[in-house]
Amino acid sequence: MTPELTATEIQQVRQGIKDKYDRVAAAGTGGCFQYPTGKAGMELQGYAPEVLQYFPLEVLAAFCGVGNPFSLEPLNSGDAVLDIGCGAGVDSLVAAHMVGAGGRVVGLDVTPAMVERARASLSRLGLANLTFQVGAAEALPFPDNDFDAVISNGVFNLTLDKEKALHEAHRVLKPGGRLMLADMVLVTALPQDQAGKVENWFQ
């Protein structure tokens, strides 16, 4: 839960995140993030050269992840994978490529505009084992024990109820299933004049 935020602040956070990612969906990642994005960001995070060569540059340009979840452990052929907060779907596409035709990948994002952008990329590539849908990390629209792996990239830090989102990820994973995520964490204390500011949520 987020007891430190008022109802008004929670609404401001949700609106700020929506506004930011509506802009990203419409105009791309340029100028929206303080770290490298697109193919350059993926190269720096060690995405496999084979993956970077397989996908069109225009698709990779939408990458705005904060790390490489696939560098933790490889996905297996045939795995069922959920990408929470898939954004424009770059990691979902990579996962679908990795698990192959016998696997299944679902990309989920709370911002309809980003899901539409992900679907546009999918239509270019025609991967039959991948779908995208709108939904929130705190209320995953899937049954228990449904996925072999849950991945996420730069999303849980934006989630207001992280505890609930993690419980949901645990619920939808099969026993023995893996959670592999990249996320922003606080590495030094915020100055007093910055602590608690609503803007910190979607910086």
Added chain:
Amino acid sequence: MPGKDFLALMLKAGFHRVALRRYTGFKSSPYTEGALFFGEKPAAGQTRDDAAYEAELPAAPITEPACKPGGT
């Protein structure tokens, strides 16, 4: 949220073998940096491993200039 607090939430949610394996070098502010987390849902009958590993924070982050005013 600091990485160790997120690891504690992962354990509370039921994951085991939780780890902050490494930092990614991507920073969204002077106070925040990307990190890679791993956790596993215990298999049936498996003994839980509740030890949490947390990597050291490395030096020199990789950054681009901050967003322009009016940007995001």
